[in-house]
Amino acid sequence: EAGVAQSPRYKIIEKRQSVAFWCNPISGHATLYWYQQILGQGPKLLIQFQNNGVVDDSQLPKDRFSAERLKGVDSTLKIQPAKLEDSAVYLCASSFGRMDYEQYFGPGTRLTVT
């Protein structure tokens, strides 16, 4: 079974530029999560989708971050404009159902904002 795929793996941008990350969850997984992991910390949930609907985006800085999962499968996370403090690893995870505790994580995208 293929795991969660993410791209790109690495991205370096200057502050005030925009960037987008892509995630393809495990086939059949209805729930998709985006996490931000700042160096030295645990992952922090940014947004959770159930199919193509948003379950929780309370921690998403909506003035600059946006995410979509239009067809209930792949998802993109965008940052516009980026700030220095956005430097982090962005992890995508998926689970079979909304109440499925076991989340499967992708390898992450490491973003460096200079």
Next chain:
Amino acid sequence: GESVGLHLPTLSVQEGDNSIINCAYSNSASDYFIWYKQESGKGPQFIIDIRSNMDKRQGQRVTVLLNKTVKHLSLQIAATQPGDSAVYFCAENAPRIDSSYKLIFGSGTRLLVRP
């Protein structure tokens, strides 16, 4: 590969010894707890879980202990191997206002296994 965390608490153990990694959680209403292992350049990987109605659960070479009185979790790894070197996170499944749940991760501990 890239480092998951440069300033994490670090536990250094000799290969073959047992390791104990501790974690404090925050929400007494959390009903489920998970330990994750994160190797450099990879996403977190599920190791073992425990429900709040249990105080101990064993897997292959790993044991999780839960003390709800003091909101404390520990992960014990028996006969630690070089491949166990990684950052370990505990996560609690905490309730939201709408009665759904979300995972909240702790800050992590780096385990270094000396050959």
